[in-house]
């Protein structure tokens with residue numbers, strides 16, 4: 001039968017050890033074991049069913065999410081799951097919910113910005129979920145511009161309290177997830193005012209709702225901000241609005257790791273940089289990069305399996321049509337996304353390491369790597385989420401008409417994913433942060449301050465400004481050193497050109513605004529270089545398993561040459577490569593697609609996704625697409641009755657009218 005046979009035959013063609021690739025994708029044998037076990041546990045639990053999500057009203061959808069969250073918590077306790085296993089369980093439940101913000105932002109903020117004492121007080125309550133918290137930073141009038149927040153926290157020395165207040169409509173907290181209907185507490189960001197002096201934005205732990213009856217505490221107005229894009233999707237989350245009318249909290253509820261307010265109302269700065277107030281965002285951006293590879297690989301898995309099952313045109317001698325995955329156009333759209341999923345996985349792994357490293361250094365009062373950690377998390381968050389959002393939509397198109405059906409899983413995945421381009425920092429705003437970092441690095445070249453970390457290549461500025469690409473034949477593009485040099489030279493030259501253009505302005509801030517579109521492109525080039533170089537570094541590790549390394553090399557080359565092809569203008573205009581070398585890169589890319597083709601299904605099997613997680617008829621492991629699509633259609637509530645509700649009121653009168661007209 002079509003589908004079953006197609007995928008079985010594809011799997012038999014694989015030229016590498018899929019089980020070993022699963023370990024590489026998971027990160028370790030241990031992680032694979034945990035994620036495999038937990039994903040099956042979730043898939044086999046009827047409470048975690050997802051198939052009716054797009055058909056529920058907002059209220060039913062939300063209540064169902066609450067039910068799932070409560071059930072998830074119950075299972076975590078009953079099974080005594082570790083922190084790692086519990087996080088996996090929440091991941092595979094696959095439904096945005098207040099829990100994400102509680103575990104993903106509220107707790108990390110207290111850990112990162114609270115003193116030892118504050119952590120001892122609040123963390124046990126949060127870990128046991130005796131309180132539920134969210135992260136209330138963004139306001140109706142200000143999101144990107146954190147320093148523009150208007151909420152005030154005024155110290156009252158009489159009572160040793162802060163008075164939290166929303167002075168204007170635009171100061172209403174707006175967007176925080178989990179705030180609208182669930183959270184009992186929030187970390188609220190507001191301006192610290194002491195003795196009428198404004199000391200800028202700080203975080204405060206504020207109780208919002210009664211722990212007895214869940215009603216808002218006096219002075220607090222709170223609610224949900226309304227339906228968001230798509231059906232189901234992010235509407236399981238209660239993004240909220242919050243206003244304060246002179247709400248009092250004890251002084252020790254200001255998060256005081258970065259600066260402290262004494263009983264006398266004196267502000268004392270710690271030796272840590274003030275930017276640690278932004279620390280949770282660095283943590284979450286790092287996490288978002290890892291999650292991008294999950295969302296993209298999920299869409300790619302669906303589109304790849306379906307492309308092997310779907311046949312159109314080109315009758316072969318045996319009378320069957322061509323699998324659409326065999327069309328070169330399909331390959332040239334699909335395989336770069338497959339390669340990107342792997343590339344984002346590895347850069348995510350590296351970023352996790354970078355984040356752990358910066359944290360360890362911070363504990364030892366070494367703050368030197370913080371600016372790089374900020375630039376890398378901001379830039380890679382931007383790059384990977386934009387590519388993933390676009391990639392999911394491309395996968396929908398790769399599945400033709402059926403991709404537009406909710407049962408393909410792609411519309412909901414797209415709707416749930418796209419806000420990642422906005423939350424935790426608008427992607428353009430974040431690239432501008434990277435651009436500032438690059439300009440600063442370029443301006444310090446030659447000053448004796450050597451560039452470090454991901455900008456170390458900038459130390460070779462003279463060589464990179466002059467080098468000529470050595471490619472003479474298509475296979476030369478397979479050499480990692482050739483690819484790296486081309487990407488380094490492009491990034492170096494774009495940053496230097498931006499810095500030179502900026503230097504022509506008397507006012508640097510005005511210049512920065514004027515040149516911001518070019519600066520963003522320079523930032524993108526730098527971030528793409530990071531992704532390519534981390535993929536290449538990954539390949540230098542010991543990679544066991546028959547054929548695994550070869551497949552990863554092919555994917556790494558596809559990623560790099562696809563980016564080169566997409567941004568050819570950059571590479572040509574900076575003189576990094578010639579038009580002839582560009583055309584050789586293209587020829588090499590085509591040949592790489594042919595190399596990956598027989599392995600495509602096995603490469604997506606290596607993600608080890610359950611059908612429950614994919615929630616897609618088109619992406620089913622068994623390939624049994626058509627009977628299941630047919631079956632799924634009949635489940636739609638519209639098909640509950642043969643004659644639809646409304647027939648007598650609305651259809652019949654039209655038909656009768658037409659009949660009369662026809663007789664006239």
Ligand SMILES: CC/C=C\C/C=C\C/C=C\C/C=C\C=C\C(=O)SCCNC(=O)CCNC(=O)[C@H](O)C(C)(C)COP(=O)(O)OP(=O)(O)OC[C@H]1O[C@@H](n2cnc3c(N)ncnc32)[C@H](O)[C@@H]1OP(=O)(O)O
Nearest residue numbers: 100101104137143144145146147275278287374423424425
């Ligand atoms: C839920 C989590 C669980 C899992 C994650 C997985 C998926 C996520 C799921 C759901 C998401 C749900 C929630 C989403 C939550 C949110 O969106 S919370 C709100 C997030 N808001 C933002 O991201 C706002 C973006 N804006 C900013 O970050 C800043 O305002 C700014 C754009 C960086 C500008 O800052 P500022 O006005 O202070 O200006 P600069 O002059 O540009 O910077 C001053 C110096 O500080 C350095 N800097 C800036 N940011 C940081 C930082 N984060 N860390 C370290 N350093 C930083 C900057 O480089 C300047 O340095 P200098 O040049 O040396 O002076």
Ligand SMILES: Cc1cc2nc3c(=O)[nH]c(=O)nc-3n(C[C@H](O)[C@H](O)[C@H](O)COP(=O)(O)OP(=O)(O)OC[C@H]3O[C@@H](n4cnc5c(N)ncnc54)[C@H](O)[C@@H]3O)c2cc1C
Nearest residue numbers: 135136137138142143144175176177419422423424425428
């Ligand atoms: C689903 C979702 C969940 C969220 N969850 C939370 C949460 O839990 N807690 C929380 O506090 N917040 C949350 N947010 C808010 C989120 O962090 C902000 O929406 C985000 O930081 C973008 O800010 P903004 O909305 O102010 O966009 P704006 O800054 O208003 O952006 C609008 C446009 O202006 C452009 N722009 C802005 N500034 C510049 C500039 N300097 N230069 C060039 N262009 C610029 C942007 O690129 C964009 O195109 C959430 C948002 C969403 C969508």
